[in-house]
Ligand SMILES: Nc1nc2c(ncn2[C@@H]2O[C@H](COP(=O)(O)OP(=O)(O)OP(=O)(O)O)[C@@H](O)[C@H]2O)c(=O)[nH]1
């Protein structure tokens with residue numbers, strides 16, 4: 431079911447990004463990262479400015495011709511738009527350019543399809559792909575036709591389009607049922623964990639921020655780390671022993687990205703539920719990225735969407751080893767004494783002790799919240815307080 435989705439490796443692509451009013455360099459750079467993460471090779475990037483999208487071809491005649499010539503010159507086989515295209519625009523472009531035309535959403539879907547490892551993850555991706563495809567099923571653009579051959583599938587009096595819609599709806603329903611079942615199993619496990627009163631911590635953040643690296647550091651595991659967008663797709667949960675405290679559970683989660691396709695947000699809700707039920711979020715940010723403020727906002731926006739915005743957060747400014755001006759680790763507390771921000775490097779390990787301290791304090795706080803006494807009370811003496819460094823740059 432991968433018609434709109436690039437699956438060939440070594441595919442040469444052209445990227446197209448149009449500015450409507452304000453320039454958006456970052457978003458186009460990110461599209462390039464996404465393409466590279468999908469093992470595509472980017473031949474060239476076409477930019478343009480328009481007041482509004484052309485209803486038929488999105489980019490209009492002039493740009494269309496430019497892209498057509500570039501396709502010939504570069505031997506690219508696919509054009510990726512940094513926008514959502516309407517099904518009609520996508521069809522027109524594909525016919526006029528005589529190549530495969532996809533948008534940002536299907537590129538992300540494709541990456542997800544390649545990375546999903548667990549049974550549940552795969553089902554979620556398939557569901558997202560089908561839901562995306564469902565919006566593209568328009569007359570003269572029926573994808574299932576070619577794949578299934580149609581023989582014996584069409585009900586009496588049904589057009590191919592109707593058959594496609596029916597088959598699709600059936601599969602979507604089946605997938606939803608399966609996922610619901612898996613979700614229930616997950617709930618049982620979660621309840622068991624709650625009963626054992628283990629504190630649960632979820633590592634969240636923008637894609638490529640270093641979540642898995644931090645997770646591995648903490649639990650000494652070997653979760654897949656890569657300089658790719660969406661290296662991690664399935665939530666991994668491990669137990670972590672906090673010295674002098676006890677066991678907590680910690681989860682590594684799928685990375686967030688701006689304008690995450692809504693079909694994916696919905697499909698990954700189950701995976702992200704781990705986040706919703708956490709007692710504490712470690713919000714990891716690539717502090718060396720020029721876009722970090724925007725990325726923080728994006729993540730918070732998505733956390734709100736999944737109902738996780740009221741959970742206590744510690745902002746982890748990661749990758750400080752990459753920042754010339756300020757390589758030292760530090761942390762700051764809010765006016766109630768809670769650690770709310772830590773600068774560290776998951777790669778070098780500098781600042782990790784601050785994170786352990788924050789986790790221990792959260793552990794004790796959590797115990798108290800549950801109406802019990804902490805196993806060991808925190809020794810908040812002056813020597814610890816005096817190590818607080820308040821040299822935050824913002
Ligand atoms: N210099 C430096 N690089 C880091 C640090 N932490 C992670 N990285 C690198 O950043 C890249 C992404 O790391 P991951 O841990 O896979 O990031 P992630 O947030 O899990 O990414 P996704 O799963 O794709 O969302 C890898 O190349 C890491 O080696 C750090 O503290 N310093």
Ligand SMILES: [Mg+2]
Nearest residue numbers: 641642661662
């Ligand atoms: Mg990861």
